[in-house]
Amino acid sequence: xxxxxxxxxxxxxxxxxxxxxxxxxxxxxxxxxxxxxxxxxxxxxxxxxxxxxxxxxxxxxxxxxxxxxxxxxxxxxxxxxxxxxxxxxxxxxxxxxxxxxxxxxxxxxxxxxxxxxxxxxxxxxxxxxxxxxxxxxxxxxxxxxxxxxxxxxxxxxxxxxxxxxxxxxxxxxxxxxxxxxxxxxxxxxxxxxxxxxxxxxxxxxxxxxxxxxxxxxxxxxxxxxxxxxxxxxxxxxxxxxxxxxxxxxxxxxxxxxxxxxxxxxxxxxxxxxxxxxxxxxxxxxxxxxxxxxxxxxxxxxxxxxxxxxxxxxxxxx
Amino acid sequence: xxxxxxxxxxxxxxxxxxxxxxxxxxxxxxxxxxxxxxxxxxxxxxxxxxxxxxxxxxxxxxxxxxxxxxxxxxxxxxxxxxxxxxxxxxxxxxxxxxxxxxxxxxxxxxxxxxxxxxxxxxxxxxxxxxxxxxxxxxxxxxxxxxxxxxxxxxxxxxxxxxxxxxxxxxxxxxxxxxxxxxxxxxxxxxxxxxxxxxxxxxxxxxxxxxxxxxxxxxxxxxxxxxxxxxxxxxxxxxxxxxxxxxxxxxxxxxxxxxxxxxxxxxxxxxxxxxxxxxxxxxxxxxxxxxxxxxxxxxxxxxxxxxxxxxxxxxxxxxxxxxxxxxxxxxxxxxxxxxxxxxxxxxxxxxxxxxxxxxxxxxxxxxxxxxxxxxxxxxxxxxxxxxxxxxxxxxxxxxxxxxxxxxxxxxxxxxxxxxxxxxxxxxxxxxxxxxxxxxxxxxxxxxxxxxxxxxxxxxxxxxxxxxxxxxxxxxxxxxxxxxxxxxxxxxxxxxxxxxxxxxxxxxxxxxxxxxxxxxxxxxxxxxxxxxxxxxxxxxxxxxxxxxxxxxxxxxxxxxxxxxxxxxxxxxxxxxxxxxxxxxxxxxxxxxxxxxxxxxxxxxxxxxxxxxxxxxxxxxxxxxxxxxxxxxxxxxxxxxxxxxxxxxxxxxxxxxxxxxxxxxxxxxxxxxxxxxxx
Numbered sequence: 001x002x003x004x005x006x007x008x009x010x011x012x013x014x015x016x017x018x019x020x021x022x023x024x025x026x027x028x029x030x031x032x033x034x035x036x037x038x039x040x041x042x043x044x045x046x047x048x049x050x051x052x053x054x055x056x057x058x059x060x061x062x063x064x065x066x067x068x069x070x071x072x073x074x075x076x077x078x079x080x081x082x083x084x085x086x087x088x089x090x091x092x093x094x095x096x097x098x099x100x101x102x103x104x105x106x107x108x109x110x111x112x113x114x115x116x117x118x119x120x121x122x123x124x125x126x127x128x129x130x131x132x133x134x135x136x137x138x139x140x141x142x143x144x145x146x147x148x149x150x151x152x153x154x155x156x157x158x159x160x161x162x163x164x165x166x167x168x169x170x171x172x173x174x175x176x177x178x179x180x181x182x183x184x185x186x187x188x189x190x191x192x193x194x195x196x197x198x199x200x201x202x203x204x205x206x207x208x209x210x211x212x213x214x215x216x217x218x219x220x221x222x223x224x225x226x227x228x229x230x231x232x233x234x235x236x237x238x239x240x241x242x243x244x245x246x247x248x249x250x251x252x253x254x255x256x257x258x259x260x261x262x263x264x265x266x267x268x269x270x271x272x273x274x275x276x277x278x279x280x281x282x283x284x285x286x287x288x289x290x291x292x293x294x295x296x297x298x299x300x301x302x303x304x305x306x307x308x309x310x311x312x313x314x315x316x317x
Numbered sequence: 318x319x320x321x322x323x324x325x326x327x328x329x330x331x332x333x334x335x336x337x338x339x340x341x342x343x344x345x346x347x348x349x350x351x352x353x354x355x356x357x358x359x360x361x362x363x364x365x366x367x368x369x370x371x372x373x374x375x376x377x378x379x380x381x382x383x384x385x386x387x388x389x390x391x392x393x394x395x396x397x398x399x400x401x402x403x404x405x406x407x408x409x410x411x412x413x414x415x416x417x418x419x420x421x422x423x424x425x426x427x428x429x430x431x432x433x434x435x436x437x438x439x440x441x442x443x444x445x446x447x448x449x450x451x452x453x454x455x456x457x458x459x460x461x462x463x464x465x466x467x468x469x470x471x472x473x474x475x476x477x478x479x480x481x482x483x484x485x486x487x488x489x490x491x492x493x494x495x496x497x498x499x500x501x502x503x504x505x506x507x508x509x510x511x512x513x514x515x516x517x518x519x520x521x522x523x524x525x526x527x528x529x530x531x532x533x534x535x536x537x538x539x540x541x542x543x544x545x546x547x548x549x550x551x552x553x554x555x556x557x558x559x560x561x562x563x564x565x566x567x568x569x570x571x572x573x574x575x576x577x578x579x580x581x582x583x584x585x586x587x588x589x590x591x592x593x594x595x596x597x598x599x600x601x602x603x604x605x606x607x608x609x610x611x612x613x614x615x616x617x618x619x620x621x622x623x624x625x626x627x628x629x630x631x632x633x634x635x636x637x638x639x640x641x642x643x644x645x646x647x648x649x650x651x652x653x654x655x656x657x658x659x660x661x662x663x664x665x666x667x668x669x670x671x672x673x674x675x676x677x678x679x680x681x682x683x684x685x686x687x688x689x690x691x692x693x694x695x696x697x698x699x700x701x702x703x704x705x706x707x708x709x710x711x712x713x714x715x716x717x718x719x720x721x722x723x724x725x726x727x728x729x730x731x732x733x734x735x736x737x738x739x740x741x742x743x744x745x746x747x748x749x750x751x752x753x754x755x756x757x758x759x760x761x762x763x764x765x766x767x768x769x770x771x772x773x774x775x776x777x778x779x780x781x782x783x784x785x786x787x788x789x790x791x792x793x794x795x796x797x798x799x800x801x802x803x804x805x806x807x808x809x810x811x812x813x814x815x816x817x818x819x820x821x822x823x824x825x826x827x828x829x830x831x832x833x834x835x836x837x838x839x840x841x842x843x844x845x846x847x848x849x850x851x852x853x854x855x856x857x858x859x860x861x862x863x864x865x866x867x868x869x870x871x872x873x874x875x876x877x878x879x880x881x882x883x884x885x886x887x888x889x890x891x892x893x894x895x896x897x898x899x900x901x902x903x904x905x906x907x908x909x910x911x912x913x914x915x916x917x918x919x920x921x922x923x924x925x926x927x928x929x930x931x932x933x934x935x936x937x938x939x940x941x942x943x944x945x946x947x948x949x950x951x952x953x954x955x956x957x958x959x960x961x962x963x964x965x966x967x968x969x970x971x972x973x974x975x976x977x978x979x980x981x982x983x984x985x986x987x988x989x990x991x992x993x
Binding site: 052053054055056057058059060061062063064065071072074075076078079082093095096097098100101104105107108110111114115118119120121122123124125126127129130131133134136137138139140141144145148151152155156157158161215216218219220223224289290293300303304307308310311312 | 695696698699702709713716717718719724728731732734735737738746747749750751753754757758760761762764765767768769771772773776777778839841847848849850851852853856857860861862863864865866868869872875876877879880881882883884885886887888891892895897898899903904905906907908910911
């Protein structure tokens with residue numbers, strides 16, 4: 001019991017510290033791939049520090065919702081990220097919130113952020129919110145379909161159980177799983193505002209989505225939102241790692257050594273996934289905004305196909 | 318503590334219905350006095366609160382069958398049997414909780430009614446009708462209550478008949494309600510069989526065989542039209558918004574639940590054991606209803622109509638649960654059936670709370686600004702902070718986001734869907750994943766819809782003078798809305814108690830129930846097996862609060878406290894005019910483009926003046942209500958054409974009339990003669 005709580009708290013702290021680092025690493029790799037020197041990998045930490053030390057400027061007609069939203073968005077994203085097993089399974093809170101809850105928590109964060117985008121009443125905020133919700137209307141069901149596939153496969157919607165099942169003797173290759181993986185990757189690109197869906201590096205471009213939504217934010221509010229965004233990226237990569245590359249994750253029963261191995265394995269997995277993400281991003285161009293629904297629609301259809309194949313192929317447990 | 322006997326409770330409930338009818342009669346006189354309408358609404362609130370307690374008691378005590386009372390009054394063909402069984406008690410709790418709170422709202426809101434004598438007498442009658450439907454243990458009282466409910470609500474819809482839209486809405490409502498009642502009458506007739514025992518007890522015992530499929534279709538048409546299943550939803554988005562807002566809340570939040578009750582009563586209780594394929598039409602219609610409902614809602618810019626369309630979506634979600642329950646029950650999967658049915662009834666409860674809340678909020682907005690069109694609203698969060706807060710809670714709840722209650726029922730539905738690979742038949746097994754995708758899609762679209770509804774109404778800058786000068790609504794209204802918002806949160810974080818409360822219903826209908834939830838550690842819910850899935854709303858809320866509070870604390874501790882208000886940044890081009898904001902139309906544009914080009918045949922026509930030409934550029938959007946055009950318009954045109962043709966018959970000579978009558982008589986006699 002005590003140990004599970006410690007794992008849980010350690011995990012919550014770990015994701016918090018690791019998220020900006022992940023952003024830093026991906027930015028660095030990206031810069032190197034583009035033959036630039038790139039900023040140091042701790043630059044995101046410096047940015048956050050700088051932001052929270054700056055004066056916060058908010059629009060005259062911003063309401064309490066505008067000021068409260070960053071904290072709630074960050075809170076929900078943090079909770080969701082802390083629920084995904086990173087280096088060890090058997091988290092205490094895993095039994096209270098399954099994968100569907102994680103998806104829905106991200107939904108709550110998105111809902112509030114979209115409202116915050118509308119709060120000041122500018123056209124940029126509106127364009128961001130509107131497009132974000134349009135993307136989500138396809139990305140969220142696609143994600144849920146991938147979740148369905150995983151849950152049917154493992155006979156549980158709980159992430160620790162799914163991960164343990166994948167590690168166990170029954171886990172293995174399956175077409176449904178491959179489809180779910182592709183769907184999940186596409187959704188991750190869409191939800192984290194990565195190329196080809198959105199450009200995380202842009203600030204003045206008419207096609208931007210996420211950045212348009214948070215355009216009015218500054219200072220400490222912006223810092224909190226940026227941190228939430230990097231947490232979300234970490235969450236998706238951890239999720240893919242935890243389900244599709246479960247090796248090395250420490251089971252809840254093993255000793256300290258297993259935890260150390262788990263940590264190491266997690267770091268390697270994140271690095272590999274981050275690298276792949278950046279390679280993909282540099283190799284592809286950004287899409288027109290109305291291409292994105294087709295892209296996400298593919299994910300939805302793949303997820304659905306994976307689920308249907310499982311429905312047809314076996315009597316699930 | 319000894320609880321009163323069920324029949325005593327039934328008597329009390331029947332007496333309450335009588336009391337409501339007396340209030341209706343009293344309302345005719347009271348409406349003319351300044352304090353009269355308040356008095357009537359307050360009395361309604363008290364009676365409904367009493368009914369909540371009575372129904373809760375009944376839910377606790379009636380374990381087995383109903384213990385009903387028979388009234389001396391009745392129709393010649395049958396006895397009048399009133400009473401509670403778990404199903405009716407559960408729905409009575411759901412209906413009266415929302416109704417009591419809405420009546421509390423009406424104490425304040427009703428004062429703004431322009432012609433109270435057209436609203437106040439019908440309001441208690443409407444509530445009485447709904448309660449009578451729930452109390453009825455025989456087909457006749459059921460239908461009497463049903464018609465009472467329909468006609469009283471119709472009268473409330475026409476209470477503001479100055480606009481032609483409202484009159485049209487009332488006419489369509491009346492036609493569809495009449496048709497619906499007729500199909501229910503036929504359904505009961507078939508169920509009662511040739512002997513004609515119309516008490517539910519007799520119907521259950523007789524268990525007429527072979528009529529099931531027809532009864533299913535009749536129930537889908539009859540109860541489904543009242544609930545708003547596509548394609549019979551057409552009246553709903555017209556009629557619900559036409560009534561005064563507290564009545565809209567009752568019609569959308571509560572009356573549709575009575576319709577769901579009618580369907581559940583007929584199909585799960587009276588129609589005998591289902592066969593597996595019954596679930597197929599139910600699931601198909603439910604999936605289409607859920608998706609189309611939310612898409613319609615997204616296209617709508619009138620706040621109350623948006624909410625009404627969204628009711629259609631929620632009815633779809635409820636029927637998805639019911640369809641799954643049918644499939645499981647027919648295949649002998651008791652626990653799964655109990656789970657699916659629980660999801661449906663939980664959603665019934667949730668929807669009665671948040672839809673009432675949202676309609677009350679829209680009423681407050683309408684009252685403060687005189688506007689229902691979101692294109693003329695905006696910025697109300699500053700002017701009406703309490704309404705905004707309650708409305709926000711309703712929006713989060715209805716978008717199925719944790720930690721509010723909408724998420725719990727959706728989560729249960731998903732869990733039920735994940736049970737369905739156990740189904741032995743191929744058709745539902747192939748259908749269910751697609752329905753799951755539809756449900757997921759409609760949930761995500763609902764979030765978009767309510768970002769739009771809240772964002773356009775309460776956020777941004779005021780788009781009209783009325784919105785600029787709006788004032789917060791009265792105390793009664795705000796406390797009613799806050800109560801509903803609080804209940805939404807409570808049901809979301811303590812779902813175990815709701816599930817346990819509703820457990821007798823699933824025990825009665827599908828012969829199985831979920832394991833007791835309120836004894837689970839840490840207030841979590843575990844529908845099937847803890848290794849399979851569990852959810853703990855309270856803990857999720859606590860975690861979010863801790864996480865957000867920690868962040869806020871840390872940021873406050875270490876960050877610069879300097880805060881400056883300045884004009885909006887807007888990428889360096891701030892514009893003073895609120896007209897440059899995103900509007901409801903522009904917010905929905907991407908979704909209209911993605912989904913609407915097929916569903917609504919949406920087309921955009923852009924008129925751009927030539928360079929140098931200073932005339933105005935225009936964007937026109939054409940939307941088609943495909944269902945209305947494909948199904949209703951042909952019927953309307955047909956009726957019109959027939960009427961035109963038959964019109965000539967009005968102007969014949971007396972001889973021709975006599976000939977016609979004689980021919981008709983002879984024809985009928987020949988038919989009767991050859992029939993025998």
